[in-house]
Amino acid sequence: MKATIFIISTVVIFYLMSLLHKKYSYPYLLPILTSTIILIPLLLILDIPYAEYMEGGQYIQHLLGPAVVSLAYPLYNQRHLIGKYKYTILSGILIAMISGLISVFLISLLFKLEDSYILTALPKSLTTPVAMQVSETINGIPPLTAVLVMIAGFVGALLGPFMYKLGKITSPISRGISMGSASHGVGISKLKDYGEEDLSIGSLSMGLSAVVGAVICPVFVWIFF
Amino acid sequence: MPQYMQIIRTIVQILILYVFYYMGVFVIEVTHLPLPPSIVGLLILVVCLQLKWIKVEYIQDGAGFLIGFMTLFFIPPMLGIIDYPELLSVKGSILIGAVIISTLFTILITGILSQKIGKKEMAMKEENVRGEDTLESNHLHH
Structure with missing residues (x-):
């Protein structure tokens, strides 16, 4: 009974927040963000432990597996985009994955963070569903x-344009690759302002990074931990 | 197509996607590779699509549905954050700072390098095209 209530209220809140985001499409109104911000205080105030919520929540979460598998569909549809800039896109994604992993690893070492925190931060540039599954794996x-x-x-969406100016990054391909592989879906929503090519290369790079990152992250952990 | 047919179709396609997910789970259980099972399922599906073993039409409605609602599915795992209040501690802020700096660094370095590589790739392509042209015209002269 309780489980059903948790499922229904999560879905209803998510639905309402999606309507809100459809009406005002600001990045800080993303349904995942607003729904979480509503649900966390709700759980705390009603004194519902997370384990109890998950008696219902697990059924929603279970769909994450096939949902990640579904990402094969847009990736397959975008395969023609790879053609002309094969080497640029693939090497760009490798550069992004490696520089992202090494930089967050070195900063964490510098501040002597525990291993569990470093492992938690490593998949940060991947799209959320994949990042969470990689996090679990490592x-x-x-x-x-x-x-x-x-x-x-959010860092990518808000400060990415400043990095483009700083590095004199003007080609749509490199804007798309760098944003898609460092700041996933939230970041590439900003690429709409630049143009269609930025956006499509961005979403292709996000998909490819998810796959490449899911492989590289565990290898990185295997080498350094 | 009547609407109930569309619903059945989407459900069947989601079941097909589940089959690929469980293939991924199976591969990981057998090989013990440190990879998320869903990513293995994704790769198997991409290969099947590429080899035309499975038609895009068999999965596109189900995939579109799941992708459309994807963010809903990670709300429950994300709420797990209530069991980790340490995000608001000093260590938590350092971690957040590390992620911010690393993300900006990644965008900058990837943008600069991929722009350089992109120019090289274009130049190489143009040279190849020109090379083929001269080859062809030489051929014609003989």
């Missing part, structure tokens, strides 16, 4: 990873 803390992924997305 023994990070998946919900904490999700929050860091959101932060990486």
